[in-house]
Amino acid sequence: MVFKRIDTLRSFCIAVLAFFSMTTMAYALEFNVRTSSDVLKSERSAEILMRGKIVSGDVDRLKSILADFPSRNLKFVSFILDSPGGSLMEGLELGKTISQMDEFTKAVVGTNTDKQEICASACVIALR
Numbered sequence: 828m829v830f831k832r833i834d835t836l837r838s839f840c841i842a843v844l845a846f847f848s849m850t851t852m853a854y855a856l857e858f859n860v861r862t863s864s865d866v867l868k869s870e871r872s873a874e875i876l877m878r879g880k881i882v883s884g885d886v887d888r889l890k891s892i893l894a895d896f897p898s899r900n901l902k903f904v905s906f907i908l909d910s911p912g913g914s915l916m917e918g919l920e921l922g923k924t925i926s927q928m929d930e931f932t933k934a935v936v937g938t939n940t941d942k943q944e945i946c947a948s949a950c951v952i953a954l955r
Contacts, residue, residue, distance in 0.1 A: 856885045856910065858892055862899060872903040877921075881913030881949045886920040893928070906934040912948020921953035 859876040873896065877889075896904070906925055912918070925934055934954050937944030946954060 855879060855882045856888070858888060860892060862901070871899060871901045872905065873899070873901050874905045874907060876907045876909070878909040881910055881917050881921065881953065883914055883917055885914075885917050886924055889921065889924055893924070896930070901930050904928060904930045904932045906932065907937065908934065908946050908950050908953060909937055909944040910946060910950035910953075912950050915949050915952065918949025918952035925953070 856877045856879045859878070860873060861876075862871065862873045875889075875892065877885075925932055936946040936950075936954070
């Protein structure tokens with residue numbers, strides 16, 4: 828009887844963990860990239876909006892986006908974050924990736940058009 832309860836509890840825990848691991852991927856950061864150029868100053872800039880929960884793999888996705896940037900000859904990159912947080916380690920790596928860029932960068936919270944935008948938990952770490 829005791830072993831049957833342990834097996835049932837173990838099966839339940841595995842099902843819960845499987846559910847949360849699947850839903851974590853669905854709420855990963857979404858990246859939207861916009862580039863523009865100022866003809867008068869001949870400067871090119873990019874804006875990267877990062878919205879959603881910070882999960883494992885987001886840094887790799889950001890790095891793949893940034894890999895194309897040298898060919899665009901950008902002078903300025905702006906990172907706009909809107910995130911409730913998430914993985915602390917991924918937040919640290921996001922901040923490190925942003926700070927190591929050669930272009931002049933800035934990181935801010937939200938676009939000022941949506942008052943519901945936030946930056947909490949691991950998102951704050953990424954802003955450093």
